[in-house]
Amino acid sequence: DQAERMLRQPAPEAGRAAAVRRAEAAWEEAYWASLPGWEHQVVTDARPPLYACFNRADLLISDVSSVISDFLASGKPYAVANTSGLAEDVFRKSFPTVAAATVLEPDASGVPALLAAVRRPERDELAQERAALALRLLGPAEPPSRERFAGAVRDLCAAAGEHRTRRAERLAADLSADLAVPGPRLETGTTPLATGGVDRAGRPVD
Known part of the structure; x- marks a missing residue:
């Protein structure tokens, strides 16, 4: 059965995990090197993994999604599309992960500032907010x-x-405490009687 197969399965050979990591890193390096740097990529397969894509990306543009929390660990700029119709301040308060994002409205008016923050880090006005949000959501590094x-x-x-x-x-x-509870107390000079016995005067008692 399955339990027996697990017991009989040998332990991985020493160094196997490190070899797998090296092979994965080599595959990812070859994959990205095979693509033009300017070309937009759509990843639909299991590889390259999500975090490898994060490492290659300069910024993230997303909707309100849990992927933002994962991307926060990179420290890179990110933007969130606001298609809700809410005002920007209400949108930020409604979704905590948007607090350190560039909010993109349908007119895309925030795109120039977003690209400037990526190209010139000194113009990245949300860097401290991202660091604080990452600390609050992910904990210390x-x-x-x-x-x-x-x-x-x-x-x-x-x-x-x-x-x-x-x-x-x-x-x-x-x-x-239960074992230490004493039994019924008897008055001084009273002798307990058994059922069907007689008292001291010889009278039968029940």
Whole structure:
């Protein structure tokens, strides 16, 4: 069955992951080198991957999409098309990822400023806003997100372990308290009687 196949499957040979990364990098380099730099590209296949396209792009033009959050990690300018009919300030407030974007209206009036920010970084007026938004949405660049996630998982496991320990201690304390509860108290000088016995005067009792 599947579990048995997994148990019998040998571990990857040492260095395989690094070799795969080198092969992928070589493929991507050859792919981009084969295309004219001026030619618009439409990627519809699984390769090159999205982040490879991000690395080649100078800017992103998007609608309101989660892809913006991914692109924020690059630090590059991006624009969002506003086809909603909302005023720009309302549009920015309605969608948090638009806060650091150049908003493109249907008349494309924002395109010249957008291209100027790409060609001349000193004219990029939204660089600080992008950095602040990336920090808020993605967290700090260091330590890497993988390490931060692993640390959060470890902290959660530790907190769960402490919770289980406290719960076990409470249950043990409750059990000890239940066992320590005394039985019914008898008045001084009174002898407990068994059913069907007699009292001290010899009278039968139930």
